[in-house]
Amino acid sequence: MNTSQPPSDEHFGDYYDGERALAQRVAVREDHGDYGDVLVLDLPDGQNVVLWPCAAVRTLPDQSNYDTLTIGLDDNTSARLVLRDPVACAMVARACPNLGTPLRPPSKWRQAITAATVGAVSVAALILVVLPMLAGVLAGFTNVRAELKMGETHFELTRSAFSPSNTPLKFCAAPDGVAAMNKITARIADGVALPYPLKVAVLDDRANQIPNAYALPGGYITFFDSLIQLSESPDEVAAVFAHELGHVVLDHSVASVLERMTTFVIVSLLSGDFTGAAGLGAGIISSGYSRAAETEADVYAQERLTDVGLPPAALGSLFARMSEDHPEVTGVLAHLSSHPEMAARIQAAAAADTGTATAPALSDTEWQALRDICSVVSDDAP
């Protein structure tokens, strides 16, 4: 071994061998002898030395490095040398060409990429496929009395929520109009087996128009008067009713409540945020669910209308008019809209029309009575 280095060039450091917590004061010097370029650590017993190949010496990364230098070997062992003497640090820096490379254990990129791929696919499958499926199955087993109670609560909530004033929206109750509406619903719902009676209502929204209709759990189907005013024929009102009946028959309302609440909590937990951003994320996913539900209800309506001899294209013509009044949102925000792109739905409705329509939904007189249904309003369902 080359021992030509004079003792004055020796510098000291604390050496830990990785097997014991014992601190050993070692003299550190560089040597270029038979072993190649090495750091020689003279152990305090005065006899044994430890040789560190210079090329394998690395610094620990991201250290606070205040007046010390901690180094180790690139061999996955935990032996460490702590230097405080600036001259010793400079000597090691000169002798060890790879000192600047951080000391790292073997990389886990392969496992990480596998975990990320499998994880992302599993999470997506759970949220987008498994949970909606489970919600659909569970919704079918919902106890009728519970569903009716939930529907009643939600119906009263919506009557208040859509009202611009403090009083809930009133029912439109002109007897001839109600009779006309009953004629439409009886024709379309004829032979449809439901565990509860349908509760069809028209609400007076003349103070603040919301041209729309909605279905709630327990067989509640509600029209706003402005939708009837927007319709140009009774067939269009019938088509909307068939669409909402689809939501009722397919248990969409209960499933959607289960899905939305679950998704909200999952997205909140995953993002660590129980506020706005999570709500937005959950909204994007939920609108995905309801887009699927809207399409299902459209298909149901097309079949139902064809069966009872009404034109499915009427659904499309009403959608087309709604699009003119409310040009649909496209681009990024379209994902937040719960109705699938109108154009596609209009096309589907037209395509389903095989021209087999028989008698129109209402006579001209009955149609006029339906349009005037809000000439009498009431606080209670007619």
Next chain:
Amino acid sequence: MADDTLETAVKGARIDLLGLVLKTGSLMVVTLGLYSFWARTRLRRWLWSSVRPGGMPLEYTGQPLEKLIGFFVAAVLLVFYVGLVMMLILFASLNLTGDTTPGFIAALALILPLYFIAQYRGRRYLVNHTSWRGLTFSMEPGAFGYMWRAFLYYGLAIASLGLLLPLATFRLRKFMVDRTWFGDQPFFQSGRFTMLYAAYLPFLVFGLATIGLPAAASFNGTPGNLGWLFITVPGMVFGWIYYRVASFRMLMSETLYSGGTELEIHPRTGKIIKIHLLGNLIIFLILSILVPILVAMLFAIFGALGASLPSQDILTEEFSLGALFNLPEWIILASTILIYFSFFVLRAQFKHVFVTFPMLRHAAETLLVHDASVIAATRRGADHHMADADGLAGFFDFGGGI
């Protein structure tokens, strides 16, 4: 001081830490959060290396990719468990009561076991990835045992109107400490839970006064003087912080290593409150200067970008930033989200520099290790490695934020 007592030094310049967190914070923003696994690892390496019992720095050996793997494993388990449990409970609640609200609350309560499991696993991951003098600390598995004990003891604490909280504090800490090792030698938590009542007394007195005074007043039928609450409520807050700090001090002083070595630590409540208040004030001041500058810069970029594009002829009667700057709305939306995200990242990063590190420094500088000669005889012990990292813990905020 006895010869074989180790003192602890904390060495590190805050300006270096600031440089590190600004660099990792920027990378987090640019990678939309993906870099956070690396950012957290690098921050911990720096903080650990600043703490030097007996002059030898601690070393953090956790890996970013372990954390990434842990995140995905935990995400799948979480979505599976929460999704299934939530939906079944909501369904049951709907069928029994006709309303989903009770089920929603019950389901949120079922996330609590996950919280305790994550707490133990998070701690275990940190311990298992800390080494000193060339040897690793380690902690045995025990998350489920910890979870049900946490339910039991916190349940007792609630049932006793808070009187038994020190029992919960003591038993849960003992559960963790008695499973912790350095090399081949174990730690042991000695003492009794009753010793913590001295630390708990101020909180208890102020708590009783806060509830008791209005109750006594309403019992007498007189509109009591609620002005007392201005003293008792801040007193409760102070009492709580004092309890956290003083109980930690007491429990650490009753922590033994390898049967002989004793620890001692002296963090002070007043100093810790001061660090928090001052640190948050500094962060508030920095952000209140930085955020307007960032927004102004963004608007300048919008202006320049919009002027370089042909007029979009955006027909709208309503005011919108897109119309104002002659830019598509999605650019405005994306930039707004990015600014929002940057704000939270910056705030968290500044917190490491102005709160976490000063707290760590204050506490660690008072750490003494008595009868340290025992330590030199310690050898390498069994590894209790955790390859999947603290994925679950990442979903909960444990206050430390590191």
